[in-house]
Structure formats: structure tokens, C-alpha cells
Amino acid sequence: MASPHPAAEWLSDGLLVLLPCLVAWVVTVAGGASGTDWRLFALAFAQSLALACCRRFPLAVLVVVTGIELVLAVSGQPIFVAVVVAVSGLGARGTARQQRIGVAFGLGVLVLILLRGLLTKDTNLLVDGLAFVVVTVIFLGFWLIGRLGAGQRRRIRDLHTYTRHLEAERELAAERERALLARELHDILNHSVTAMVLDADAAVDSGDSADARATLRRVAATGRDSLSELRRLLGVLRKAPPGADHDPLVVPPRLAQLDDLVASLPEGGPRVRLERHGDVRVLAASSELAAYRVVQESLTNVAKHAGQVDVAVSLTYSPEGLAVRVVNAPGPGTSAARDSGGLGLVGMRERVELVGGTFEAGRCPDGGFALTAFLPARSTS
Numbered sequence: 101m102a103s104p105h106p107a108a109e110w111l112s113d114g115l116l117v118l119l120p121c122l123v124a125w126v127v128t129v130a131g132g133a134s135g136t137d138w139r140l141f142a143l144a145f146a147q148s149l150a151l152a153c154c155r156r157f158p159l160a161v162l163v164v165v166t167g168i169e170l171v172l173a174v175s176g177q178p179i180f181v182a183v184v185v186a187v188s189g190l191g192a193r194g195t196a197r198q199q200r201i202g203v204a205f206g207l208g209v210l211v212l213i214l215l216r217g218l219l220t221k222d223t224n225l226l227v228d229g230l231a232f233v234v235v236t237v238i239f240l241g242f243w244l245i246g247r248l249g250a251g252q253r254r255r256i257r258d259l260h261t262y263t264r265h266l267e268a269e270r271e272l273a274a275e276r277e278r279a280l281l282a283r284e285l286h287d288i289l290n291h292s293v294t295a296m297v298l299d300a301d302a303a304v305d306s307g308d309s310a311d312a313r314a315t316l317r318r319v320a321a322t323g324r325d326s327l328s329e330l331r332r333l334l335g336v337l338r339k340a341p342p343g344a345d346h347d348p349l350v351v352p353p354r355l356a357q358l359d360d361l362v363a364s365l366p367e368g369g370p371r372v373r374l375e376r377h378g379d380v381r382v383l384a385a386s387s388e389l390a391a392y393r394v395v396q397e398s399l400t401n402v403a404k405h406a407g408q409v410d411v412a413v414s415l416t417y418s419p420e421g422l423a424v425r426v427v428n429a430p431g432p433g434t435s436a437a438r439d440s441g442g443l444g445l446v447g448m449r450e451r452v453e454l455v456g457g458t459f460e461a462g463r464c465p466d467g468g469f470a471l472t473a474f475l476p477a478r479s480t481s
Contacts, residue, residue, distance in 0.1 A: 147182035191246025292326035378417035406431030430467035
């Protein structure tokens with residue numbers, strides 16, 4: 101995975117790669133040499149070239165840099181900075197096996213240098229021992245710094261990944277909300293407009309003024325119910341006012357209101373028989389709304405495409421969930437319109453699948469149409 105700040109890491113690595121050459125120049129100036137020590141610069145440049153490969157070959161770079169450092173030490177011009185950079189890089193990027201080998205290699209070289217000093221007669225044992233301890237602490241300290249830096253970069257990458265994951269989840273949730281609102285608007289407007297059109301046609305055909313007034317009252321009631329549901333949807337898009345002591349949203353329709361839905365159908369619409377079987381109980385709000393919309397959209401489709409036909413709506417409750425089945429007798433346009441797979445059927449299927457259910461729809465052998473939705477049991481909310 102790419103680093104969250106690759107440019108900064110490459111700049112930092114570039115500066116570390118140049119350190120051996122910079123230290124070689126400082127050593128030359130501090131030594132007061134009248135000319136340039138090209139041998140020192142050549143070995144320092146070789147160390148810089150090796151450090152440039154530290155990202156891919158951290159253990160090999162440590163071995164090469166240490167070997168060049170031993171050559172510099174023999175010539176009396178050790179700079180050591182390339183070794184600490186290499187061991188830090190090993191701690192940051194090496195595998196567990198590479199790090200074990202690299203630390204063992206570095207400590208082994210230091211021990212060999214100490215033993216070589218002890219075998220030399222004109223050496224000071226105390227000074228050599230202190231030097232060994234200091235160099236070992238520096239070596240292990242820079243290795244630990246590399247390990248800690250790698251852990252910090254890993255945490256930063258994980259944080260960036262988690263943040264991107266949260267943003268993707270929020271976008272997905274927003275997309276689901278938009279689809280849900282679109283389905284709600286479709287169901288509300290489709291049902292109310294269809295009912296009002298059927299009522300208006302009935303009022304035109306009716307020669308009785310009393311029947312016409314009753315039909316217009318139903319049209320007005322349907323319009324008011326639709327406005328109420330539209331206000332609920334708009335309320336979802338608004339934030340509740342600060343300090344509000346009540347829920348500004350209208351409660352979405354539940355299955356207990358199916359009787360009112362059937363009663364509100366126009367006289368020229370389908371003849372509905374509603375039945376409930378099993379242990380009737382209140383389901384989770386999302387499941388109740390999905391089941392209500394399935395029945396509502398089904399009756400709307402029957403009214404639009406089949407006309408004044410018999411419709412059987414059954415709700416079967418079981419411990420596993422609720423089965424909703426809507427079957428209508430054949431009528432004009434039934435198979436042509438409802439088998440076409442329009443937005444109504446797509447919306448019902450999406451609603452049911454959103455709560456973990458299954459949905460099936462198709463023609464009956466007698467030419468009618470049937471759909472079945474199963475919504476699994478969930479805790480009430």
C-alpha cells in the first residue's frame with residue numbers, strides 16, 4: 101500500500117542517502133587538508149549508492165555499507181553514519197528474519213573489532229570497552245528507531261485506510277437512502293395518483309350529485325394522506341430543530357393500517373379480500389413498512405392494469421417471519437403490463453431484499469398475477 105505522504109518519505113530518504121558524502125566533506129574540512137581526499141569521497145559515495153537501494157535490499161545494504169566502513173576504519177577515516185542509516189533502514193523495512201540476521205551481523209562485527217583491539221598490545225582495555233558499549237548502544241538504538249518509525253507509518257496507513265473505508269461506507273449509505281427515498285416517492289405518488297384518477301373517472305361517469313360529492317371527498321382524503329407522507333419524507337431530509345421535545349416525523353405506515361388502505365380504494369378499483377393467518381404481531385418498523393408498500397404497490401398495479409377484479413391479500417405470520425401474498429384474477433392488460441417488470445416490481449424487490457427477504461412475482465395458470473414476499477423475523481423497533 102502506498103504511503104499517505106510518499107513525497108515526504110522520498111525526500112527524507114534522499115537526504116539520508118547524501119549523509120555519507122556530507123560527512124566525508126566535513127571530515128576533510130575539519131582535518132584541515134589542503135586538497136580533496138578522493139579516496140574518502142569515493143568510499144563515501146559508494147556507501148551513498150548502497151543506501152539508495154535500502155528500500156528493496158535492507159540486509160544486503162547493511163552488509164555492503166559495513167564492509168566499506170571497515171575499509172574506512174582501517175585507513176583511519178571512519179565516518180560510521182552510513183552504518184546507522186543502514187541499520188535504521190533495516191529496522192524500518194526488513195523482514196523479521198532479515199532483522200535478526202542483520203543485528204547479529206552488526207554485533208558480530210563489533211565484537212570482532214573489540215577482539216582485534218584486545219589482541220593489540222598498545223590498546224587501552226577500558227577505552228576500548230567503553231567504545232564498544234557506546235557503539236553497540238548507538239547501533240541498537242538506531243535499529244530500534246527504525247522499528248518504531250515503521251510502526252508509526254503502519255498506523256498512519258491503517259488510519260488513512262480506515263478513513264477511506266468510512267467515507268466509502270457513508271457514500272454507500274447515502275446512496276441507499278437516496279434509493280429508499282426514490283422508492284418511497286414512487287409508491288406514494290403512484291398509489292395516490294392512481295386512486296385519484298379512478299375516483300375522478302367515477303365522478304365523471306356518475307349522474308348522481310351525491311355520489312360525485314362522496315367521490316370528491318375520497319379524492320381530497322387521498323390527497324391529504326399523500327401530503328402527510330410527503331411531509332414525512334421531507335422531514336427525513338431536514339435536521340430536527342435544536343431543543344425539540346418531539347419527533348417532527350410522521351410515523352410511517354404499518355401493517356395495522358392495511359384495512360384503511362383497502363377501504364380507501366376507489367369504487368371502480370379492485371375488490372380486495374384481506375386475510376391474516378398465524379400469530380399476528382408487530383414486526384420491526386422496516387419490515388412492516390416494506391410489507392405495507394408491497395401490498396400498496398400491488399393493489400395500485402392491479403387497479404391500473406387489471407381494473408375491477410378480485411384480489412386476495414394474505415399475511416401469514418410464522419416464527420421465521422411474515423409471508424405476504426397478493427393474487428389477482430385475470431383482467432384486461434394484466435399479463436401485458438404486470439409481466440413487463442416495470443419500476444413497481446423492481447422497487448418491491450429492492451424493498452424486500454433490503455430487509456433480508458425474498459420476492460417472487462409472475463403470472464398464474466389462469467392468466468392472473470401473483471406475487472409473494474417473505475420478510476424474516478427481526479426485533480421490533
